[in-house]
Amino acid sequence: MVSPGILLVDKPAGLTSHDVVARTRRAFGTRKVGHAGTLDPMATGLLVIGIEGATRLLTYIVGADKTYTATIRLGQTTGTDDAEGEILTTAAAEAWDAVTDDAVAAGIAALTGEISQVPSAVSAIKVDGRRAYDRVRAGEEVVLAAREVVVSRFDLIASRPSDGALDLDVIVDCSSGTYIRSLARDLGDALGVGGHLTALRRTQVGPFDVSDAVDVDALEGASTLTAAQAARRILPVLDMTAEEARDLRHGKRLTGHAARLDGPIAAAIDEDGLLVGIVAKRGADLKSAMNMPEAVR
Numbered sequence: 001m002v003s004p005g006i007l008l009v010d011k012p013a014g015l016t017s018h019d020v021v022a023r024t025r026r027a028f029g030t031r032k033v034g035h036a037g038t039l040d041p042m043a044t045g046l047l048v049i050g051i052e053g054a055t056r057l058l059t060y061i062v063g064a065d066k067t068y069t070a071t072i073r074l075g076q077t078t079g080t081d082d083a084e085g086e087i088l089t090t091a092a093a094e095a096w097d098a099v100t101d102d103a104v105a106a107g108i109a110a111l112t113g114e115i116s117q118v119p120s121a122v123s124a125i126k127v128d129g130r131r132a133y134d135r136v137r138a139g140e141e142v143v144l145a146a147r148e149v150v151v152s153r154f155d156l157i158a159s160r161p162s163d164g165a166l167d168l169d170v171i172v173d174c175s176s177g178t179y180i181r182s183l184a185r186d187l188g189d190a191l192g193v194g195g196h197l198t199a200l201r202r203t204q205v206g207p208f209d210v211s212d213a214v215d216v217d218a219l220e221g222a223s224t225l226t227a228a229q230a231a232r233r234i235l236p237v238l239d240m241t242a243e244e245a246r247d248l249r250h251g252k253r254l255t256g257h258a259a260r261l262d263g264p265i266a267a268a269i270d271e272d273g274l275l276v277g278i279v280a281k282r283g284a285d286l287k288s289a290m291n292m293p294e295a296v297r
Helices: 017-028 052-060 093-098 101-110 132-137 180-191 227-234 242-249
Strands: 005-011 033-035 044-051 066-074 076-078 087-090 113-117 147-162 165-174 195-205 237-239 265-269 275-282 285-291
Touching: 005 017, 005 052, 005 227, 017 033, 017 044, 033 052, 044 052, 052 227, 066 180, 101 147, 101 180, 113 180, 165 180, 180 195, 227 265, 227 275, 242 265, 242 275, 242 285
Parallel strands: 044 195, 076 195, 237 265
Antiparallel strands: 005 044, 033 044, 066 165, 066 195, 076 087, 113 147, 147 165, 265 275, 275 285
């Protein structure tokens, strides 16, 4: 029997997130595998993978804040806002006069905090049931609606000339749903020279760090976090007695126990260290918002 759990994988460039899921299915001998947030084929870094019953936790992980390191190339635009697209424009020599250190710093500052961002047309966002990138590849013109995101950190680490362009190495902390390609595009537009992303690496998803991840070539026998271990990282914990755990598993409410929760939800863990599920307030009561299979630790 396959042990359920949360697996941290360091995705290499060239593989899709679906490729990593497929390899995990083969390595663990189960079809029940999912991930908490796609990475583009060009990108590397942390994929949070759920296996068997622990896939139920992914919905509580997917919305976590993310950290990325990236390289933005100023001076060129592409059709995909990253290095996989065809170069559309190259900045004229005189345009570079306005690209001073102060101007770059101001452009980055303007893209920090709560911002309105238009996702790249080749994103995975669905438009009338189809992925935007599929529509673009079919020759359709796609303009996506702006969305509010939070970029809590956008730091310039280094800059260097590169074949008539300027490469900026940056680190970004952001809310779920933020597109780093769009930051590159918008920074280049603001500076008047255009820009796109040439490298992207996700280093953190909420409390999970890529330093703890395994390579895709080491999936066989890789250790996982138990559902309880993962839940303790992402949610407040509410300890359950054996009777309370039994009631929750049977769909019963814990009458009058809502005051035990400081926030809206918590991970309910029983006396044996098993994750019972996720509990939420319902008036004065606690109710299971998501139950885990009883064998899931």
